[in-house]
Amino acid sequence: MNRLVWLCIGRTGACMGTMAFVGALPVLRHTWHMSAGTAGTIQTAFNLSNAIALLAAAWLSDSFGAKRVYLWCTWAGTIALACFALFARSPETALVLIIFVGLTQGGSYAPALMLAADLSLPSKRGRAMGMMLAAGSFGYLLSVFFSLWATQTFGVAAGFGVCAVGVFAGTAIGQLSLAGMQPAKHTKHDSGKANAPAFRWRSTFTPVAVCLLIGYIAHCWELLGHYAWTPSLLATALEPLHLNAVTMALIVGAVVHLSGMLATTAIGTLSDRLDRSKVLVFVGGAGAACSLLMGWSIHWGPAWTVVIASIGSFFILGDSGVLSAAMTDEVPPASLGRVMGVRSVLGFGSGALAPAAFGAAFDATHQWASAYATLAAGGVAACAAAVFLSQLTARSALRERALGSNHLR
CATH class of the missing domain: 1.20.1250.20 (MFS general substrate transporter like domains)
Structure with missing residues (x-):
């Protein structure tokens, strides 16, 4: 399999933290005695931190490269989800820890798409972007199922712990798939525009x-x-x-x-x-x-x-x-x-x-x-x-x- 396919496989695992809270919510609301408003507030905190990370990571990718930023965020995502599994024991602790999960999960989105563009020809970028997004969607599906199943069967820590293991495995596969990859050399022919020295x-x-x-x-x-x-x-x-x-x-x-x-x-x-x-x-x-x-x-x-x-x-x-x-x-x-x-x-x-x-x-x-x-x-x-x-x-x-x-x- 080529590098893009392996990276997509890794992306599936790396996305297993994104829907973990949503998947476990039916159990968490009962276990933590949460109202719908409290649960919504925690999810809103995740969404807002996700949006902040999207901007920051995409901006940093122009300076440090999409590969480096993607790996930073996915490894940090493993740590953030493991911390959630270990220390989230109430709505209050979950509200704080979910912010770190959102920052790491959101930070890998734009770099992943940029890597898909780098690893494909311009004439095949639609397929490459679709594959990367499909890999993320499959990760969401796995996170919903495993977080609900494990939380219901073994408890809150196990639900998020299983997803953390998935993120770790996906990140490791991503690291291996990108080993030795050099930044793509874009030319005017590649994109229709030459590299610009400044952002206008x-x-x-x-x-x-x-x-x-x-x-x-x-x-x-x-x-x-x-x-x-x-x-x-x-x-x-x-x-x-x-x-x-x-x-x-x-x-x-x-x-x-x-x-x-x-x-x-x-x-x-x-x-x-x-x-x-x-x-x-x-x-x-x-x-x-x-x-x-x-x-x-x-x-x-x-x-x-x-x-x-x-x-x-x-x-x-x-x-x-x-x-x-x-x-x-x-x-x-x-x-x-x-x-x-x-x-x-x-x-x-x-x-x-x-x-x-x-x-x-x-x-x-x-x-x-x-x-x-x-x-x-x-x-x-x-x-x-x-x-x-x-x-x-x-x-x-x-x-x-x-x-x-x-x-x-």
Whole structure:
């Protein structure tokens, strides 16, 4: 297997801490006598520390290299999760320790995508980004299952300890896969732009980059709202079946994360063969439609909810790798880390508000359909940004053909 495949395998293990708290939450709420508000506060602390780490790590990657920053964060992630397993014994201690887990888990995200870009040809970056994101999604699935199973069977420490072992194994595999790797030498031919000696906002955030940025922000709004509330939708739909917690965790994990894992690879590969902007238009529109249908599916029975949520997960996460690949195509390599950092903070920052907007809509109407319409708005915005991107791409192609004709004359 090549270096990229081994790194993706390592990335799966390294992501086993990201959803550990969410997976163990059904047990933790009972064991620690937590209210929903307290549990939400702990998860919010994780999300905020995650967003801070996204910006810092991406920015540092331009100075120290993506490989070095990725390994720093993943090794620190092993330590942070082990400390959580050993010392988190109450909501108060968990609130403090979850911040360190968030800082390390978030810090590895952007460097991982940059490494995927370095390890692939420009013509295959959609597939490479999709593989890296799929590896992370599989890690999320494993963290949900193992944290719930081990916490329920052996206790809180065991639940997070098992995930810490997974992070350690993934980090070790990542270290081995990157051994001897030299920083990629980017050229004008590689990215369409020569390395820039300084970061300039106006020249870096071109109209194409701005469209991609808006599309990513809208994508994060829909995705993070989906991650937060679709498990509750599924639990409500499946409640009449009286499933046990482990079975429920498997179904939720498969619907939300396994479907998305398949999507990033498949749609990323498709974008390498077709125009990326056209793929983004289709996926954004499909994601918005599925968000609306998920809200209505609660009235159609458990099977319909599971099927529609699975299809929705496929399209809602599916454009993530395409947006990342398109951004690496557009932005000069010397500025990529900082752009990815800004993108992550804006995307995850706005996305952090989506669950609250969803909840407010649900409280006001008591209708899943109305609440999911707030998420569909993100899909519509992503689709609109992709339409503008497609127009910009078409105009640029026309100009290039015109210049080529004039040159031949």
